[in-house]
Amino acid sequence: MNIDDFRADFRKQLAALYEPEEVENLCFLTLEHVLKMNRVEISLSRKQNIHPSQRKELEEITARLSKSEPIQYITGSSSFYGLDFKVNPATLIPRPETEELVAWIIDDVAQGLLKGEAQDTLRLLDIGTGSGCIAITLAKNINKATVEAVDISQNALATAYQNAKANGVKVDFYNQNILETQALDEVYNVIVSNPPYVREQEKAMMRANVLSNEPDSALFVSDQDPLIFYRKIGELASKSLAPAGALYFEINEYLGKETVALLKNIGFTDVVLRKDMFGKNRMIKACMA
Incomplete structure (x- = not known):
């Protein structure tokens, strides 16, 4: 079997589960992982024969993909903001829209919007860090x-x-249930969170590979109180942000107006709702003044 043969078989096996573009991307990711080649090298080596041991690994990955297991959990890694992150069923797989949230913060820092003149360093807190992709980036x-x-x-x-060690950065990690936290210990220039926000009623709209593999505790909230994390984090942040600091959230696209209203009710006076690359209400920045 050569590379072209594998690609043809791969497309046939996964055509019923994924869109053609996604099948093609999954195929390249699988080949890159097993053959240790990049996409250009793969495209230039289409007639190269695949070693039997590599063929077996490719077939095993294809079988797992056919059962809707995410490629990131199979390979054990995911790319985020140009960095590589280990991921597993204990962590969410980083999403492109979360990269936009991180980019917003980095841009605000570059513009000097988040710290006073007397401050030499910024103190940042990521709540519900998962793989650490936000904090580490x-x-x-x-x-x-x-x-x-x-x-x-x-x-x-x-x-x-x-992931912090692999990417050469220092992040202080703490085990903490934010819903049971009475107060934050420090004053922060930035508090950011991508908390659970998918309502139970929205499960029917989600893909099987997400429902069957990614951690429920990092995804879902009850239909009765879907903004529970935003309320709690907002209340904590209102007492722990530096004067020029800001709170950043990734949010449920269907609850943008409700989340803005909640934050204003807590006391945030400058609340900005921003759309992501897909035109969905997905991010909020909130300041006290």
């Missing part, structure tokens, strides 16, 4: 930043710690 891209991150899952924190 901020630490990597913001000079002289002190970055902390919390999560309720010890397994997620273990993965986040490995």
